[in-house]
Every structure is written in structure tokens, then in C-alpha cells.
Amino acid sequence: MENTEININIVNTIGDVYAVEAEDGQKVFDLIKKVFDEKRNVVLNFINVEIMTSAFLNTAIGQLYKDFSEDFIRDNLKVENISNSGKIILKRVVDTAKMFYNDPNTFERLQKSIDDILNE
Amino acid sequence: MTNFTDINNTFESYQKIINFYHEHKDKNFDNISIELQNWFAANMCAALGAILDLFTEQLNFISFNKIAKTIEQVLQKNDFLTYYGKKKEIDSNNTTIKFQKLTPEDGKYFNSYVINELINRSELPKMSIAVKEKIVEAIYEIFVNAQIHSETKNIYTCGQFFPKKNKIEFTIADTGIGFKNKINKKFNRSLNATDAIKWAVEDKHTTKDVSGGIGLALLKEFIILNKGKIQIISNDGFYEFGHEGESIKLFSAEFPGTIVNLEFCTNDNDSYLLKSEIDNNDIF
Structure with a gap:
């Protein structure tokens, strides 16, 4: 029988206990996307991950909000064995990604924040 | 001969390094000699190393002619001077964090460097696991920023422990395009260097x-919770942020890249x- 729930082990995917580089995050993202495209669930296992950066989590997970809805991600993605400090960064990454991809005018909004500084 | 005297992590010291760059930046096949006197903060090797590399790329010969004995010992222990022909020395006090030159693709080497120089060192000042993890996380955030954004050829890192003051200084420098150019190119605007740093943080x-x-x-x-400090020097912008507030200044000329200095x-x-x-x- 085929699995509907796919386990992705971070350390095994990136070959390191330091989940820090954006490029490594991309490897994780590519796997999750493949599973989601097949309408299956992902359990992302952070066991043995020692350090995480926002750059890694942005590409690994934040990017998902570009291709999938918040509801779909909530229903189909679970995390396991993530450290409390990692969870704090992940939550920030997720909240930022929702805002970024929900707003069709993100570029203009960021440009305006620059204009606000220029006009100070 | 350029004489560096009393180089700390101050605006004035960064200005001296910037002046040094502009004094020699157009030289090719020349000799550039340096004197280090009184004090040279070890973590500043990252900034100086970045500039010296730009000079050696233009086939200039770098020599350290006069160095105060105490400075020489530290810069031999942290490997900086071994890049310029001096002998390596063993760090018996265990207070140096080695000078390291990496390419942006060398992320895995940076991992081993962080493990060897920070994580696995038993002689470090006593730190809680939580604060050690936060410090390492912060250093990685800066390294990854340089990797992704700076468009640099190399990334230079160096640090120092101050056991009596309970502090760590760690510096990451690059010779990339700087905050200002990156932001202005992306958004088609013309922020100056300090406003660009303010926007980015x-x-x-x-x-x-x-x-x-x-x-x-x-x-x-x-940084606020830890009562630490961050300094960002990018192009001609100087930005310092600590638990007591922020300070913003412009240099009289540009640093050819970015320096991020962290104090924890x-x-x-x-x-x-x-x-x-x-x-x-x-x-x-």
C-alpha cells in the first residue's frame, strides 16, 4: 500500500545537522512540493537538527505559501522534533511568508517603505 | 608605509581602514607596507584582510614591517599573519577565534569552522547552552546574508574572546556590492548608505x-536582550545598534563592501x- 503520509528527515535531506543555508532549504522545499503536488501529507522531522536560520526556513517552508494555500499547508504539513528556539524562528518565517504572498503588491509596499525613508 | 595605531571597533578605526583602502586602491605591482602599533583589535583582521585581498588581486606585495610584539603574537595565533608569511603560533590562552577566508560556496567549511572555533571549545567562557545557541544562530544569519546578498568573491571572518569582560567579538566582512547598491538596484531608488542599512534591519x-x-x-x-552590539559598515554608511540605542554616521569615503561586527x-x-x-x- 502506498503511503499518504511522507516522512522527510531534514538531516538526511541536507546531509548536515546545521540547517542554515538557503540552498539546503531549497532541497527540502523541492521534496515537500513534490509530495504536495501528489496531494499527500508531509511530516517534516527536525530530529538532530542543531541550528536553524531564517534563511534556511524561508526557502524550505516559507516559499510553500507561494504555491499552496494556508489551509492546504495547515492540513498537510506537520513538524516533529523541532527545538523550541527553532519553532520561534519558524513561526516568524511562516507569518512573514503569509503576509508576503497574500499581498499582490508586495513589491510596491516595500518600495513605498523606501520612499517613506527618502521623504523623512 | 601605513601606520595603524589603536585600531578598535570604533567609527574612527573603521575610517582609518577605509582611508587605507583609498590610499592604495589604484596601485598595481607595488609594495604596500603596514605598521601596527599600540592596539589592533583581533576581530578587525576580517576587515583588514578583505582590503588586503583586493590589493593582492592587483598583484601588490603586502608586508607587515613593524608590529608591536603583543599585536604580532595575537595575529599569529589567530592565523591572520600566516597569510602574509609569518609563522603560526599556538594559542595557549585560547582566546582567539581564527581568521578565515571563505568563498560564498564554502558553507560546509564555515560549519566546521564554527564547530571548531565556537561550539566545541571547552575553554570558552562559561555560557549557558541557550545563549551559545543564540550566538551561533546570529553568526550564521550574518554569514548567510553575505552568501545570498553581497555578490562577493570571498567572505572574511575573525573573532576574539574577552574572558574577563565576558564578551565575544565576531566580525564578518565581504567585498561585495553593499546594502545600498543591492536595495537601490532592486527597487530603483537612491537611498544613501545609512538609510539603506536602516531599511534592511x-x-x-x-x-x-x-x-x-x-x-x-x-x-x-x-542583541537587546543580550546587551550586545551590532555594527554594520556598508559602503560609506556606519550603523551601530545596542541595548542603549542606535547611532548612524557617514564615512568620508566608501568601504568596498560590508563589515558586520557582532559583540555578545x-x-x-x-x-x-x-x-x-x-x-x-x-x-x-
């Missing part, structure tokens, strides 16, 4: 096509956890 401000802009904001939050307190017992734990089901 705000939460959710990013030049990437994917969401982000959290790293520097997280770092600022940690090691005797910090904060747990760095939220008051209420985040439920795994509430993340997405």
Missing part, C-alpha cells in the same frame, strides 16, 4: 523574490524561550 524588509527579511530583525531582538555578552542567563510555548499545530 527592519523586520520583513527583503530584496529577495521570496519572503524573508527576518534575519537581521531577529538579531536586533537578541557571554554571561547571559536568559533562556530565550517564549513565555508560552508554541504548539506544533499553531505554526502554519
